[in-house]
Structure formats: structure tokens, C-alpha cells
Amino acid sequence: MDLSQAIDCASALVFPGFLTDDASLSAERARNEDALVTLMGAWREAPAGKEPCAFDLIRSLADRNRDLCDRYGIERLRNVNVSTLARSLSNEDLIHAVAVLQHRRDAQVARLAGPDARDLNVAWVDAPVSGMVVGIDIETTDRDPARGYIINVGLEFMTVGPDARPHDPFAGYFGLPEMYAEKGVPLADIHRISWSDLEGKRPFREDSQAQAALLAALTAYPYMAHNAAFEDSWFMLHIDGYAEARKAGRVVPIDTRDICRRVDPETKTLPHEQRPASLESWARRRGTLKAGESERHLGLDDVELMLATVQAEFAARNML
Incomplete structure (x- = not known):
């Protein structure tokens, strides 16, 4: 077309x-x-x-x-070829994330990372990281943002540094069309969210106040998400004004999954089938998820686990 x-x-x-x-x-x-x-x-x-x-x-x-x-x-609609979900952030986004947390210019980071960001791991450990971030995670009814709904949002703030502690948590549920009362909530086998959690709640796309509040947080500080391309893709089509703010450079996504892949050497030696860069696997290695525990796949719980794990990784690599 x-x-x-x-x-x-x-x-x-x-x-x-x-x-x-x-x-x-x-x-x-x-x-x-x-x-x-x-x-x-x-x-x-x-x-x-x-x-x-x-x-x-x-x-x-x-x-x-x-x-x-x-x-x-x-x-x-599971087996369709066209998708509005991005597979990853661009190299420019990944380089900019390092520059923002290290308070340097993108060009300085790019010189270390190389034009294709192949050596971004070198850039990540070249200077200390610090600053306020907002961690965020969403639960949805589909992988593609043009087909499904945001039904759960969790976020929390943290000032990256040696003594970082998350603060000011928020968790919210958002509704679905009434037809899902009978059909059931899609992807409930992953996020465990049932109709009783959503009944009577306003759908996210109809909640302009929630959208505005999230946009305010996401433009105030860089945001961290594990596989940030997922949140970025959903926010583009679900938050009024996000795409425009993103293009203007007022939104800075930081992908903690990419951080894991770049700076944790174990991701290069563990078998692919163990999904070493998944939040659950990474958290187990850093000791933020105990043996026998599992990732909740629920907004705020996953945000807290992600922030604790990235903080532990930064500490383990002497990046703070």
C-alpha cells in the first residue's frame, strides 16, 4: 500500500x-x-x-x-504477518539512553559504541550512571497495539545511584468492552488478570486523565522497561501526544533487556533456550528473584523486580 x-x-x-x-x-x-x-x-x-x-x-x-x-x-489473529509492534529500539535510541544516564553527549557514546552500536557494552561501563528514571511495565490483551488493549499499568520512580530505592509506586487497571465478560480476558494465562479485576473500569484509550498523567511522567524522566520497544510501540498508539513528544526528543526510553545483553557476560554463555536476557532469568542471576519464585507478569511487581535487578547489575559491574 x-x-x-x-x-x-x-x-x-x-x-x-x-x-x-x-x-x-x-x-x-x-x-x-x-x-x-x-x-x-x-x-x-x-x-x-x-x-x-x-x-x-x-x-x-x-x-x-x-x-x-x-x-x-x-x-x-495470531498468525498474521503485518504488525505495528517494533522488534527493538533503534541504535540511535540505545546510544542516547547511555548518554542520558552518563550525562554525556550522544557523539561521545557513539564513538565508543561504533556506528552500528556493536560495542555499546564498552560505552555502558566507560562512565558512571546516575539520575532519576521512571520504571514502567504494562499488561495487554495482545502483542500488537493496533489489536489489543492496555489493561494494567505499573510504574515507580528511582534515582539511579549507590543507595537507590524505588519510590512513589502506582498500579492501575483499565477496562475492556463488555463482550470480554463472557469471552474472558485475552492472555490471562500470562498476566492472570481476570474480568473481576477490570469490571467497571474505564478503557485506557477512553481515560484521557490517565493518559495525560502517564505522558507527564514519561516526559519528566527517562523511562526504563524490559524490552522497551514493546511499551514504546503501545504508547505510540494508546497515549495521546506520546508519538509527538517522542519525536521531539522529550521521551527517552531505556531498554533494560538491552542493558542485560550488553553488560552481563553470562547472557553470551548461557544456552539460548534458557532465555538469559529475560527478566526472570536475569533476576535469578542477580539474586533479586529467589529460587522457586517466578516473575509475576503484572505491572508494578515487574517494575519493582526490574529496577532492583538493573540496580544490582550496575553495582556488580562497578557502574555506579
């Missing part, structure tokens, strides 16, 4: 109730998601002020697609 077709798709007046058969629902979903990928790529690459459309149009198309997925059956 070319850019003009993608804009036409996003701008079209569609009445989802008129799409009743599987073929038309599936075709419309595929068209929407092709358009989303095209528009997001073009918007991201365009110079500031010369984007092909306002990002509001992209978010509204994602909202429309989410409703369509509910009608089609989200459980039938």
Missing part, C-alpha cells in the same frame, strides 16, 4: 456494523494494518513539521482497527 492509499484508508468513513461476514472483516483488518504500518513509517521518517498527516489520524485508525478485531475475534 502506498502513502496516498494509506491516508485514504485512515480518512475513510467506515461503518463497522456493515461488515458482517468473515471475509469482509478480515479484508478490512488487513487493509487497516497495512495502512498503519505505511503511515507510521512515513510519519517517523518525515522531518518535524512535514509529516504526511497528524498522528491523531493514525491513532484513530488504530482505534477503529481494534474494534474491528473484536468483531472478527481477536483469538483468530
